[in-house]
Amino acid sequence: MSTCTSASRHLDEPMAGTAATARTWLLIEQPGPWGAKALTSSHLDPTLGRALEAAAQGTGVRIALIRRPGRHADCGTPAERHIYAAHTAPGNPWLHGAMARDPELLLGLDFAALGKGDPQSFDEALRARPHKEEPLALVCTNGKRDRCCALLGRPLAAELAASGVNGAWEVTHLGGHRFSPTVLVLPNGYAYG
Incomplete structure (x- = not known):
């Protein structure tokens, strides 16, 4: 059985230029199963998911769901x-x-302001206290988008968590899944395949 990842390795495809291009990310914890379009096919209210997609469109904000590694x-x-x-x-x-x-x-949230790098509406809407967060390591694990993400990403996310990385999360979709497992490190935006 050939997967996109094994085919990509066999073809020696270059990874450069395949990473997500979002400059601002909004991440929402949502445990449980995710569908291919996670914002509208998970336990998150699909009406809310559609409203968030519409609010973020054209603002430079990319929304994704996250969950802790494990079952x-x-x-x-x-x-x-x-x-x-x-x-x-x-x-x-x-x-x-x-x-x-x-x-x-x-x-x-003021999605346009978030997309430009202004976190004020986030802090106000969620009553967040600005403080230094530990970096996040987001591993794409959504098998409904691409099975390689689940087969290769879930073990990597579990290993990161087991090794003591407190900011390890599974994420719904990063892009570049033919190079899975893919990882995005925030806030610096480093992407790995």
């Missing part, structure tokens, strides 16, 4: 979620985090 039973909705916003512009990277009971608060 993912169909466990429903968490009482509180980790929410992160990260801006990766050279010379001005930042990462802000908060906990939220109601992800609909995210609709109050």
Whole structure:
């Protein structure tokens, strides 16, 4: 059985230029299964997912769902979620985090300002206290987008977590999955395949 990753390695395809191009990321914790279009096919309310997609369109903000590495039973909705916003512009990277009971608060964000590197609406909407967050290591594990992400990404995410990386998360989609496992490190925006 040939997978996109093994075919890409066999063809010796170059990785350069395949990484995600978003300068600002909005990450929402959502455990449980994810579909190919995770914002509208997971335990996140699909109406909220569509509204977030519409709010972010054209702003330079990319939204993704995250979950802790490990088994993912169909466990429903968490009482509180980790929410992160990260801006990766050279010379001005930042990462802000908060906990939220109601992800609909995210609709109050100024997505255009976030996309330009201004975290003020994030901090106000989520009552976040600006503080230094540990870097995040996001490993693409969404097998509904590409099975290589699940087959190769989930063990890598688990290994990162087991090695003590506190900021290790599984993420819904990064792009470049033919080079999976793919990893994005925030806030600096380094992408690895």
